[in-house]
Amino acid sequence: MSDKVKSKLTRKFPGVSRRSVLKSAAVGATAIGAGPLMFNIAKAASETIRIGFPVPLTGPYGSEAQEQARCAQIAVDQFNAGGGLGGRMAELLVRDDKLKPGEAATRTLELIEKDKVHFVCGSLSASVQLSVNAVTKARGIIYVSISQSDAINEAKDFSKYTFHEAMNPHMTAGAVGRYAFPKFGKRVAFLIADYAYGHEMVRGFKQAGEAHGIEVVAEVTHPLASKDFSPFLPQIQAARPDVLCLCNFGYDQMNSLKQATGFGMKQQMQVLAPALLYNQRRAGGAGAYEGVIGGANYHWTLENSVASAKAFNDAYRKENEGAPPSDYGAYGYAGVGALLDGVKKAGTTDSDPVIAALEELKYDKYKGTQYYRKCDHQSVQSVFIIESKSKKDMANEYDVFDIVHTDEASEDVLRSCAELGHEA
Amino acid sequence: MIGGFPIELLALQLFTGLALGSVFVLLAVGLSLIFGLLTVVNFAHGAFYMLGAYAGVFFIGYLGNFWLTLAVVPFAVGAVGLGVERWLVRPLYGRGIDYPLMLTFGLAYILVEVVRILFGAEGMPFDAPDALMGAVNIGVGYFPAYRLFVIAATAVLVVALWLFLEKTSYGLVIRAGARDSEIVRVLGIDISLVWLVVFGLGTAVAGLAGVLSAPMRSVFPDMGTTVLVEAFVVTVVGGMGSLAGAVVAGLLVGVVVSMTSLFAPAMAEVSMFALMALVLLVRPQGLFGKKGLMG
Missing domain, CATH: 3.40.50.2300 (Response regulator)
Known part of the structure; x- marks a missing residue:
C-alpha cells in the first residue's frame, strides 16, 4: 500500500x-x-x-x-x-x-x-x-x-x-464482434451509455454482426455516468442473451461490469467491452473483469x-x-x-x-x-482482442490481459471513404 | 404480461427497486441524522462516504478481512467527523444555517483533493468478500448475494439507530437537545458534547455506507458527488431530519427509479427529481417532515 x-x-x-x-x-x-x-x-x-x-x-x-x-x-x-x-x-x-x-x-x-x-x-x-x-x-x-x-x-x-x-468505435466494436459472435452465439444484448460514443459502438457491433446473423434480444440505454446499474440488468437477464455488449466507457464500464458480475450474469452470457481499458481494469479489480473480452489498441505484453x-x-x-x-x-x-x-x-x-x-x-x-x-x-492499425485474466493467472500486478487475437491493420475494417462522404 | 413485460420481470424489477432503495436509505441516514438533530446541512456527506470507501480499501489491505474492515471503518471516519465538528463546525453554531453549509461544501472539495493526491485519481479495486460473491435465486430470478447482505445491514443499522435514539437515555438527551438546547444546558448537560457525538455518529454512518457501497459502485475520489445528490433527494422527500421518512423515501425513490428504468430508461435519472418536485408541491415539508423546521 x-x-x-x-x-x-x-x-x-x-x-x-x-x-x-x-x-x-x-x-x-x-x-x-x-x-x-x-x-x-x-x-x-x-x-x-x-x-x-x-x-x-x-x-x-x-x-x-x-x-x-x-x-x-x-x-x-x-x-x-x-x-x-x-x-x-x-x-x-x-x-x-x-x-x-x-x-x-x-x-x-x-x-x-x-x-x-x-x-x-x-x-x-x-x-x-x-x-x-x-x-x-x-x-x-x-x-x-x-x-x-x-x-x-x-x-x-x-x-x-x-x-x-x-x-475508432467502428473498427473496435467490429473487431470484437467478428471475434466473439461466431464463438459465443447469436443472441446479443446491448447495454448502452446514452451518448454519441455509446451509439457508435452499437452501430459497429451491428454492422459486424450482420455477416454472422446476430439477433438483438435487448437494447437497454442508461444515462451517462450512472452509479447504479441494477435497475437495467433484470431486463437483460430476462432476454437470455448469449452475448452482452457493454457499450460504455470509464467508470460506467467498470460499475456496470461489477454489478453485472454481482448478478451472476457472467455465468449466463459472455460479456464484451469494445474498449477494454488497462487502467480501468486495474482500478476495478480482477474479479469483476475476469473473462471479459474486449478490444484494445495496445497491451504492454505485445x-x-x-x-x-x-x-x-x-x-x-x-x-x-x-x-x-x-x-x-x-x-x-x-x-x-x-x-x-x-x-x-x-x-x-x-x-x-x-x-x-x-x-x-x-x-x-x-x-x-x-x-x-x-x-x-x-x-x-491492428486491433487487439484481449481477455481479462483471473487473479490466479496474473504473473504480476500489470499482467491483466491476454491478447487472444489480432485483427491485422487493414482498410477493410474501416467504413469506406464513400460511406464517410469523402470524394473518391 | 403488463405493458409488454412478463410478470416475473416486473416482480424482479420491483425487488431490484426495493434493494436499490435500501442503498438510498443507507446513503441518506447519516445526512438525515445530522440535519435532524443539529440543523447542519452537511454538504461534506458525500466526501465522508468516499472516505469510508477509501478507509475500507486501506484497512482491508492492512487487516485482510472484510468483516473486520466493516467494523473498523465507521470508527475511523467517525473520528474524522469528531475532529471536523470540534474544530470547524462548532465555532459556527448559532450563526445561521448557511455557515456550516458553506464550510462543509468547501471541506468536501478538500477531502476529495487530499484523497486524489494520496491514492491517485483512477480509483482502487474493492471486491465483495468471497462468501457473498455470486447470485442467489430469490424465486423471481437471480439476485446478487452481496446486495441482499446490504439490505440486511441497512435494516440492522436503521433499527439500531432507532433504538438508540428512542429507547436509551442517551437518545433522550440527544432528542431533548435537538428540541431545546437551552433547557438541556440548564439541566446541567454538556450540550456541546452531545452535538459532537451526533456529528461523529452521522459521519460514521456515512463512512459505513461508503465501505458497504464500495463493492457495488467502485472506489474513486469523485464517488461521493452523485451520492450527495441522491441522499439529498431522499432526505427532502422523506422530510428533513426524519429517520422514518428517510427509510420510506429511500425505498420509494428506489422503486420509482427502477420502474422508470424499465419503461423509459432515458428518464431513469430524472425520475427521482420528478418525484421530489411532486412531493414538494403536495407536502412542502416532505412525507414525514415537521412544518417550519427550516424557518
Missing part, C-alpha cells in the same frame, strides 16, 4: 524536462553567438517546434490524460535526443481541457495565438476532439486526435489538417512479439519505476511520435509539406506498422 501511494506522490506531472530546456537553451545561445548577420536565418532554423497538447488533466479521465502527457513527452525527448529537425528541438505544451468542449476550444486557441504552436495533438473525448478540430482546421494547424470517435472521420468534420491516431512495443515499454519503464505504459498512454506517444516523424521527413514545420509527408508515412511506433488513410487520415 505505502509503496503505491509513494510512487503516486513522486510521479510528478511531466512538463518540459530539464534536459530539453537545457538543449534548446544551448541551441539558442549558439544562434546568438553566430553574429548579427546570421541571426535571422539562425533563428528560423533554431526556433523550437512547439506542439500543443490539450488533454483533460483534471476530471474523471485525469489519470489517463496525465499518462498520455507522460508518453507524449517521451516521444518529444526521443526526437530531441536524435538531434531534432536539423538541430531544431521540439517542445510539448500540455494544457488542461477539463473534458469540456468549450474549455478545449479556448485552450487550443490560446496555444495557437499566444504560444504560437506549430501543431496540436490531444483530447480524450469524442466531443472534445471535434471542438479542438474545429479550431485547428479554421487556422490551418495540423491536429492529431488521440481518442476514439467515428464522427471525426466523416467528411463533415474532416479537413486536410485533421489526423486521427486513435482507433512486447513479446513486437520490437517497437518492447522499445516503447522500456523507454516508459525507465521513467516510471518499471511500470509499463497504458493503452491510452500509447496513443499520446504514437500521436506525437508520428507527427514528429512527419516533420523530419518533410524537413519543415509548414503545414502542407508535413501533411504530404504524413500521408506517405509508414510508421511503427509501438504496435507494428501503421499509416494514415489518404481520404480521412484515419490511422490504419
